[in-house]
Amino acid sequence: MSEYVFRMKKGDIEIELKSDDSRFIEEQLDKWRDALLKSE
Numbered sequence: 366m367s368e369y370v371f372r373m374k375k376g377d378i379e380i381e382l383k384s385d386d387s388r389f390i391e392e393q394l395d396k397w398r399d400a401l402l403k404s405e
Contacts, residue, residue: 366385367385367387368383368385369383369384369385369386369387369390370382370383371383371390371393371394373397
C-alpha cells in the first residue's frame, strides 16, 4: 500500500500531511492551492 506525504515549510512554520488515501491527499492539496491563490 502506498503512503502519500505532503510537506510544506515557510519560515518557522512546517506542515506535514500523511495518508494512504490518494483522494484525500488530492482534496487537501486543492484546498491549500485555493487558499494560497485567494490570499495573493
